[in-house]
Amino acid sequence: MKSSLWTPLFAAAVLCGGCASYSGSSLQPGVSTEGEVRSVMGAPAVEFANGDGSRQLAYPRGPLGTQTFMVDVGSDGKLIAVRGVLRDEIFFQVKPGMTRDEILRLIGPPGETMEFKNLNQVAWDYRYTDTWGYTAILSVMFDTQWVVVGKFTRRLERDRGRN
Numbered sequence: 001m002k003s004s005l006w007t008p009l010f011a012a013a014v015l016c017g018g019c020a021s022y023s024g025s026s027l028q029p030g031v032s033t034e035g036e037v038r039s040v041m042g043a044p045a046v047e048f049a050n051g052d053g054s055r056q057l058a059y060p061r062g063p064l065g066t067q068t069f070m071v072d073v074g075s076d077g078k079l080i081a082v083r084g085v086l087r088d089e090i091f092f093q094v095k096p097g098m099t100r101d102e103i104l105r106l107i108g109p110p111g112e113t114m115e116f117k118n119l120n121q122v123a124w125d126y127r128y129t130d131t132w133g134y135t136a137i138l139s140v141m142f143d144t145q146w147v148v149v150g151k152f153t154r155r156l157e158r159d160r161g162r163n
Contacts, residue, residue: 022041022061023067023069023082023084024037024040024041024059024069024071024082025082026040027040027041027079027082028079029078029079029080029081029082030078030079030080031078031079032078032079033077033078033079034055034057034073034077034078034079035077036079037057037071037073037079041057041059041069041071042059044057044058044059044071045058045059045060045108045109046058046104046108046109048104048105052075053074053075054072054073054074054075054080055072055073056070056071056072056073056105057070057071057073058070058071058104058108058109059071059108060108060109060111062111062127064111064127065111065127066086066127066128066129066135067084067086067128068084068085068086068107068108068109068126069082069083069084069085070082070083070085070108071083085106085107085108086107086126086127086128086129086138087128087131088130088131090106090107091107091138091151091153093106094106094107094138094140094148094151095148096147096148096149096150097147097148098147098148099146099147099148100142100146100147103124103140103148107126107138109124110124110125110126110140111125111126111127112124112125112127113125120143120144121141121142121143121144121149122141122142123139123140123141123142124139124140124142125137125138125139126138126139126140130153130155134155134156135155135156136153136154136155136156137153137154137156138151138152138153139151139152139153139154
């Protein structure tokens with residue numbers, strides 16, 4: 001009888017622990033190390049080394065996920081911050097003329113890509129939850145030189161079929 005009561009509680013605790021590692025919320029800036037970040041969040045999809053010895057790690061939670069986390073690690077190997085970057089206020093920073101590397105550093109790798117041969121362009125798509133709570137997709141358009149030529153967003157339908 002006692003074990004049947006503890007089993008659901010244990011399962012809930014394990015699930016909650018998994019949620020914490022998903023976003024890195026259990027990590028502490030100034031205390032946690034890069035090794036702890038990797039232990040909790042896994043291997044990053046992309047890593048960037050900065051001139052000052054600090055590092056930036058990208059953790060997309062997709063391709064159908066709606067979150068990407070950027071982890072900033074100081075030159076001392078300590079966590080500076082964990083930031084969710086798939087947000088409207090970050091997307092406003094995407095401008096024509098930016099390079100592929102600048103987009104990767106700003107919002108990480110895309111969830112999907114699509115080539116438009118007739119336009120000589122490639123779209124990188126990022127699925128996210130917009131400011132109003134709708135699931136949306138940001139598409140960043142690149143030319144053949146990997147320079148941003150445009151962007152657009154579209155909302156996916158929510159509550160379809162309700163009267």
